[in-house]
Amino acid sequence: MTDAVRPADHPALPREKVGILIANLGTPDGTDYRSMRRYLSEFLSDKRVIDYPAWKWQPILQGIVLTVRPSKSGKAYKSIWNNEADESPLMTITKAQHAKLKTALETRYGEGNVVVDYCMRYGNPSTKSVVRRMVAQGCSKILFCPLYPQYAGATTATANDQFFRALMDEKWQPAARTLPPYFDSPAYTDALAASVTRVLAPMAEQPDILVCSYHGLPERYLHEGDPYFCHCHKTTRLLKEKLGLADDRIITTFQSKFGPEEWLKPYTVEEVARLAQAGKKRIAIMSPAFSADCIETLEEINEEIRESFVHAGGESFTYIPCLNDDDAHIAALMQSIEANLQGWIA
Structure with missing residues (x-):
């Protein structure tokens, strides 16, 4: 709707942009029992991860697994926790990947034309909250990028599921694409x-x-x-x-x-x-x-x-460490992202 025909009381509309949303598995907010239990409950309740019938699995999960496992997992997380930033290494690395991709994509397409953000399938920042933010910023198109080189229902598919669930809550739903697996790139x-x-x-x-x-x-x-x-x-x-x-x-x-x-x-x-x-x-x-x-x-x-x-x-x-935010990894991701933005942005 152009300014010439827009009613005076029409809500302000941001400039249309293309969104690129990278997604990783997720991380607890802390290593304490409650943070670990909240994270593990969300993760292990995912039907893509454990597909047993709820009547069979949930009593085991809520009654046995989530009584014992949070303390054990919390101890494991404490051994690798980034104490300076008070976050897991996965969060630290995802932020670094996001920063490099954001710089590369804004350089390639123009800062005012793209919005680059990151989310987690489980925990924070949630997929829903970040999709909401990107839509509010004017993203009429979003390329969703699960950072899993190989496809699996328990990783790629569940991340995509959560993305599409987030879109269901949007009044003005953006066009959407998902990044395919890139293991053979x-x-x-x-x-x-x-x-x-x-x-x-x-x-x-x-x-x-x-x-x-x-x-x-x-x-x-x-x-x-x-x-x-x-x-x-x-x-x-x-x-x-x-x-x-x-x-x-x-x-x-x-x-x-x-x-x-x-x-x-x-x-x-x-x-x-x-x-x-x-x-x-x-x-x-x-x-x-x-x-x-x-x-x-x-x-x-x-x-x-x-x-x-x-x-x-x-x-x-x-x-041998994972590729993390290594420049060669960022370049490989950029190739896949650019290929899947074809027709959306010059």
Whole structure:
């Protein structure tokens, strides 16, 4: 509606912009019991994460799991917490990723033409609150970008679900797109390979094997059509080819098993022990499924999985950090974002 035909009492309208909203998994607000319980309740109540019937799962979750697990998880978070900023490393890294992407996108498209923001699937800032803010800023189009290289129902899909739920509350709903998985993007593979080379090249003795540890899922999800398992194996294959590694110098494993079901195998914590017992005394390990270091990498891999390897006779355990806000990672994300903004902005 132009100013010439707009009634005098018509609400003010902001200039139309394109929004780019990056989303990560989420983080508790603190390491105390109540913060952990609130976060875990939201996370573990997600039907995309645990798809048992509510009548069966909720009494277990609310009565047993959320009585014991918040204290245990709080202790793990305390070991990695960013005390200076009073936030989890995932939040610190997501803010850094957002800052670099914001600068790059505003430089590319003009500061007045795009709005770049970030949200979390669980915890704060919530997807709903950030979508509301972006609409108020004039975003008539939003590209939603879950920062998961490989697609999984329990990560990409649930983030998208929450985004679309947020749109349902908007009177004037913006046009929407979602960023597809980018695990096979050459720029992403290049960034992964560069991160490996940066850590391993200065080492006097090279690792016997590179372990690519991905977050696990129940095995039945694969048989129900989730492509995550295949995306992970292709990620490893592309990385192997880029680094020029022999087949026996790199493997795919899965971590973070939860509950009684069989999950995707081999389990990282068991496989690193088997490698040590088989004579692979020097290993390097990385987590290509995570765009940012978090509790599963900084605590689970660097503590629990490291301990399993050393206890089984391993001698050298090298952790290769996630891509985080590395410039090559930001460049890879920019390529995917720009490709999916086609037709929306010049």
